[in-house]
Amino acid sequence: MSEHAFSPDERAAVYRAIAERRDMRHFSGGEVAPEVLARLLEAAHHAPSVGLMQPWRFIRITLQGLRDGIHALVDAERISTAEALGERSDEFMKLKVEGIRDCAELLVAALMDGREAHVFGRRTLPEMDLASLSCAIQNLWLAARAEGLGMGWVSLFDPAALADLLGMPAGSKPMAVLCLGPVTEFYPAPMLALEGWAQPRPLAELVFENQWGERP
């Protein structure tokens, strides 16, 4: 064991947050205390980012009219997604894919404008800005679970329409609508697995050695 390791209880807490984090779509209303929201955003802001560009921007939605507008955008995309799914359309329409109207807090996570100025680590892989934003969202997600709050990542929306609704500058891009807040209970497994939409694959199928497809 490394001399830098956390204590056994601390390690267990980290792994517990990772294992018990769920993408939540059912919320029980209530509120998120301002100091808790501040801690969660601070956790997000501690994320790693390519070239330390910190491309994340978070927009807290506090106006009911905007929340309704975001819900309308998501619902329109939900219907378009169902149409695109063909034979699984009806099955998809039965899934709950967002908790926008019931969650205590609604955040939009976006990529900043002016990202083209950041070349370090992005010359061949420009999408590393999104990878960095995703690290911040995951930090928020895990910290929320540790605080006993659920979070759901909603990506069913037209980014141009959402950017317009939120007065975002050219070059920026909304990547996530984040539903956050108290829940009655956390799903014991991914909701899509519980609903029979998809099943997670075992890790051993996804780890190769030396060459793609070769398993240890």
Ligand SMILES: Cc1cc2nc3c(=O)[nH]c(=O)nc-3n(C[C@H](O)[C@H](O)[C@H](O)COP(=O)(O)O)c2cc1C
């Ligand atoms: C980038 C990203 C986008 C997602 N978008 C949606 C979404 O629009 N609607 C939804 O219901 N779940 C969405 N999810 C949640 C996934 O369905 C969920 O993470 C997956 O089923 C595994 O469940 P778990 O997060 O509870 O482990 C998204 C997750 C990620 C990482």
